[in-house]
Amino acid sequence: MRISRVVLAPGGTPVPLSTLLALKIPLVGQSVHAGFPSPADDFIESMIDLNEVLVQNPTASYMWRVVGDCMIDVKIFPGDVVIVDRSLAPRHRDVVLAIIDGEPTLKRLNRRGGVMVLQNENTKLPTFVISEGTEVSIWGVVTNTIRAIRK
Amino acid sequence: MTALALIDGNSFYCSCERVFDAKLEKRPVIVLSNNDGCAVARTSEAKALGIKMGQPMFQIRDLCRENKVAVFSSNYALYGDMSRRMNTIYDTFSPDNEIYSIDETFLDVAPVPKGQRTEWAGDLRATTRQWTGIPCSVGIGPTKTLAKLANKASKHLPGGVLDLSDPREQARVMADFPIGDVWGIGRASQAKLLALGIRFAGQVRDMDSKLARQMMTVVGEKIVHELNGIPCIALETVAPQRKGCAVTRSFGSRVTMKVEMEQAVAGYATRLGEKLRRHNLATDQVTVFMHTSRFNDDEPQRSVSMTVDIPEATNDSLQLIKAGRRAVDNLWLSGFRYSKAGIITQDLVRPPIPQRALFDNLDHERAAAVMAAMDEANRRWGRATVVPAATMGGPKKSQSFSTKFEMRSPRFTTRWDELPECR
Numbered sequence: 234m235r236i237s238r239v240v241l242a243p244g245g246t247p248v249p250l251s252t253l254l255a256l257k258i259p260l261v262g263q264s265v266h267a268g269f270p271s272p273a274d275d276f277i278e279s280m281i282d283l284n285e286v287l288v289q290n291p292t293a294s295y296m297w298r299v300v301g302d303c304m305i306d307v308k309i310f311p312g313d314v315v316i317v318d319r320s321l322a323p324r325h326r327d328v329v330l331a332i333i334d335g336e337p338t339l340k341r342l343n344r345r346g347g348v349m350v351l352q353n354e355n356t357k358l359p360t361f362v363i364s365e366g367t368e369v370s371i372w373g374v375v376t377n378t379i380r381a382i383r384k
Numbered sequence: 385m386t387a388l389a390l391i392d393g394n395s396f397y398c399s400c401e402r403v404f405d406a407k408l409e410k411r412p413v414i415v416l417s418n419n420d421g422c423a424v425a426r427t428s429e430a431k432a433l434g435i436k437m438g439q440p441m442f443q444i445r446d447l448c449r450e451n452k453v454a455v456f457s458s459n460y461a462l463y464g465d466m467s468r469r470m471n472t473i474y475d476t477f478s479p480d481n482e483i484y485s486i487d488e489t490f491l492d493v494a495p496v497p498k499g500q501r502t503e504w505a506g507d508l509r510a511t512t513r514q515w516t517g518i519p520c521s522v523g524i525g526p527t528k529t530l531a532k533l534a535n536k537a538s539k540h541l542p543g544g545v546l547d548l549s550d551p552r553e554q555a556r557v558m559a560d561f562p563i564g565d566v567w568g569i570g571r572a573s574q575a576k577l578l579a580l581g582i583r584f585a586g587q588v589r590d591m592d593s594k595l596a597r598q599m600m601t602v603v604g605e606k607i608v609h610e611l612n613g614i615p616c617i618a619l620e621t622v623a624p625q626r627k628g629c630a631v632t633r634s635f636g637s638r639v640t641m642k643v644e645m646e647q648a649v650a651g652y653a654t655r656l657g658e659k660l661r662r663h664n665l666a667t668d669q670v671t672v673f674m675h676t677s678r679f680n681d682d683e684p685q686r687s688v689s690m691t692v693d694i695p696e697a698t699n700d701s702l703q704l705i706k707a708g709r710r711a712v713d714n715l716w717l718s719g720f721r722y723s724k725a726g727i728i729t730q731d732l733v734r735p736p737i738p739q740r741a742l743f744d745n746l747d748h749e750r751a752a753a754v755m756a757a758m759d760e761a762n763r764r765w766g767r768a769t770v771v772p773a774a775t776m777g778g779p780k781k782s783q784s785f786s787t788k789f790e791m792r793s794p795r796f797t798t799r800w801d802e803l804p805e806c807r
Contacts, residue, residue, distance in 0.1 A: 292472045293515035295797060301807030314803065320515050330806055335407035337806035370406075372517075 287377045293320035295373065297330060297337070303353040303361075304328065304339045313380045315339065317373035325349075328375040334368055339375065386615050387498075387524065387549060389491040389505060390531040391474065391512070393466075394519045394539070396487035397425035400466045401456055403517035404796045404804045412453045416441055418636055420457050420790055457792040463487075465797040469516050477508050482619050490531065490619055493524060498549050505545040524549060528617045529610035532567040533557070533585060551613065558586035558611065568607050572682040573600045585611060601681050629665070631655045632726025638677075639722040645674065646712050650774035652727040653708040657701030661759060666697040666735035670704060670727055672711035677723035686720045697733050700751045701758070705774045 288294045299313045307328065309315065317330045325344040330337055331351055340351035340361065351369070353361045363369060393399055397415035402408045412429035416422065422440045423430075433451055435444055441455075448455055467486045474481055480492035496504045505522040512520050523535025525548040537557050538546035548554045564574050566585050576599050582588060588596070589611035596604035606616040631652040639645050649672055660666055673689035692707040708727055761770045794802035 290515075292469050296803050297806045298803040299807075300805045303807060315806070319517065332406040335405075335409070337406070337804065339806055372406075 287316055287379070289376060290318055290320050293373075294318045294376070296379075299339065299378075301338065303355050303358060304341075306354040306356060307341070309339060309354075309375075309378055310380065313378050315375045316377045316379070318376045319373040321374040321376070323349075323371050323374050328354075330372040330375060332368075332370045332372050333363070337372065342371075385494065386526055386619075387493045387496070387501070388526070388528055388531040388619060389478075389493045389501075389508075389522055389524045390484075390528070390535040391489055391491065391505075391508065391520050391522045392535060393470065393487040394521060394544075395425055395427045396467075396518065397456075397458065397463055398427045398430075399518045400459070400463050401454070401793055402427075403466070404793070408454050412451060413456070414448070414453055415456045415458055416791070418458060421636070424458070455791055457790055459792045459795060461795040461798045462793065466516055466518060470512055470518060470520075473512050473515055474508070477504070477511075480619065490528060492619060501549060502543075502545055502547045505547065506543060509544055520544065522546070525554070526613045527610040527615045528619075529567050529607060530554060530613065533561060533565070533611075536565050537561060554613070555586065558589055559584060561585040563588055566607065566611075568603050568679065569600070570679040570681060572680070573604065576600070603678060603681060628728060628730045629656060629659055629667075629732060630726060630728040631659070632673075632724065632728070634724045635722065639725070640718070640720075642712070642716045642718070645716060645722065645725060646709060647774070648725055649708040649712050649727060650705045650772065652725070653704040654701045654772055656727055656729065657699055657704050657755065658759060658762070660699035660729075660732070661755060664735065665732045666699040667694070667729040667732055668697040669693045669731060670707050670711070670729050672708055672715065672725070672727050674712075674715060674722050674725040676720050680721070680723070684720055686717065686722075688715045688717075690715050697735060699735055700755055701772055702751065702754075705772055709774070 284291065295317050296314050297317055299309055299315055300311055302311055309328070315328075315330070321327075323329050323342055325342065327342045329340055329342050329351075331340045332338075333351075341354050343350050343352055351361060351363070395413070398408075398413040401413055401415065412433055412435075413427045414423045414430045414435060415425040417424045417438075420441060422438050423435055423444065424438065426435050426437070430453060433447060433453070435447070435453075447453070463486055470487075471481070471483055471489060474489050474491055478491040478493065478495075482490040484490055491508075493501055493504065501524050505524060509520050509522055512518060521535055521538045521544045523531050523533065523538050523546050525531040525534045530548055534546040534548040534557070538544055546557070548557060561584055563569050563577055563583060563585060564571075566588065569577070569588075577583075577588065582591070588608060591608050593605045593608045596608045600607070609616045633648070633652070635648070639648065653670070656670070669691055671689055671691040673687070675687035676683060676685050678685065690711045692711050694703060694707050698704070704727075758770045794804070796802060796804045
């Protein structure tokens with residue numbers, strides 16, 4: 234059985250034309266709607282897709298749950314989800330997911346006189362200093378956050 | 385002139401675990417097979433400890449404890465998602481690819497000029513590493529067997545890339561490449577070759593193809609041609625999505641009893657139904673196949689398939705199971721050790737809408753409601769929370785296809801409630 238053409242029933246469910254032809258009867262039931270077709274029919278578009286604004290590169294993007302408070306001054310709170318893109322080259326002023334001695338943590342990346350430094354965004358926390366021998370790598374760049382407002 | 389690249393993830397399952405837990409970088413990691421039976425993936429550190437591929441867990445429990453080996457159950461949701469991401473990347477490098485297994489893909493590199501293939505492969509590897517965190521190796525050759533051989537040999541190279549487009553390079557590498565690592569040469573064939581003093585791939589390449597056929601069936605003849613750069617195994621690029629749908633698996637251990645095969649095929653039919661329902665598709669025919677392992681060339685071989693027509697297009701798992709069982713009834717023959725089976729549909733259509741006003745279609749509606757409830761339960765509480773009884777089998781065999789995952793990591797990329805956490 235092949236679909237030669239697809240017609241849309243008023244409910245929006247596609248119906249293969251071949252099924253209809255095989256039955257040799259006019260479509261009844263859901264399709265019987267007296268009156269005029271909706272004037273919106275010609276203007277129906279697909280739903281807005283949140284991915285379009287939240288995830289620029291889905292193949293390289295991963296979601297992480299925030300459990301710490303080191304970024305609360307820039308409104309990234311515990312419980313938020315951050316979207317982290319691994320394909321982006323980190324640059325000055327990015328919020329990044331850094332791996333510090335094996336621990337994943339959010340930091341602000343700043344250029345200070347030719348060197349890149351990682352900083353917390355929480356005035357209540359002591360200044361973040363990388364001590365000698367600490368292993369640091371950048372896992373990815375945070376592009377967006379998701380937060381539920383009504384809990 | 386054909387040219388193929390084989391890219392694969394290094395210790396793929398272990399590497400997936402390391403992406404989301406950086407502390408594992410410093411520890412040996414192994415991943416266990418279904419039911420936590422034996423080691424199926426090992427990092428180089430774990431190999432250095434002497435842990436063998438397929439070694440049963442009970443033999444290495446103490447060794448793992450003493451050496452702080454991180455041991456994981458298989459996390460197929462995670463590995464499958466990472467594999468999907470990797471193949472999406474590969475598609476941007478070459479449009480004609482064959483996904484050979486969860487971590488191996490053949491890419492057509494004929495369009496890339498000969499002198500630029502190493503650079504191209506380096507770029508492919510670096511992009512995959514950057515975007516997914518998975519380290520890969522790339523082997524390039526004029527045939528699948530040579531690409532596979534190049535891939536294996538590339539594992540020892542710092543760049544992780546080996547281009548064997550050039551026959552002189554092929555000869556250099558094959559001169560000391562052990563036959564046991566050549567694609568398609570199983571243990572039985574290896575013993576026969578060693579008896580003739582054939583130890584390296586280069587010697588197999590120089591064998592008389594008729595002799596190779598006598599010793600190792602038609603597989604052996606193909607290997608000789610392929611090592612000589614003559615392609616015998618074509619690139620099977622995937623059919624465009626939505627045209628067909630398949631659920632196939634290699635068995636962990638060989639299947640020799642009909643009841644096991646029935647359970648396996650019922651399981652695949654259930655999964656197929658899930659897939660179809662998720663995409664709002666249906667089918668009116670399924671093809672079931674089963675075969676023995678072509679690498680066990682010393683055992684009787686059998687490969688059969690059968691297509692069953694279903695009166696009306698459906699995505700009801702119970703209907704698909706019924707069709708699958710009919711096929712197994714017809715196809716089953718004892719005395720073989722089956723290594724793989726699967727269920728395939730070719731003709732996908734939209735599910736027929738119930739015409740309640742005309743026909744009494746209560747059965748349809750009830751089936752749809754049952755399937756919807758099953759899908760919802762499995763979505764909410766994890767796959768296979770609710771399964772059709774046909775996939776379970778009798779009391780004696782009920783364990784063979786259920787899966788134990790006691791040490792599984794979270795499904796980091798596919799579950800809202802299992803996302804990785806950061807401070």
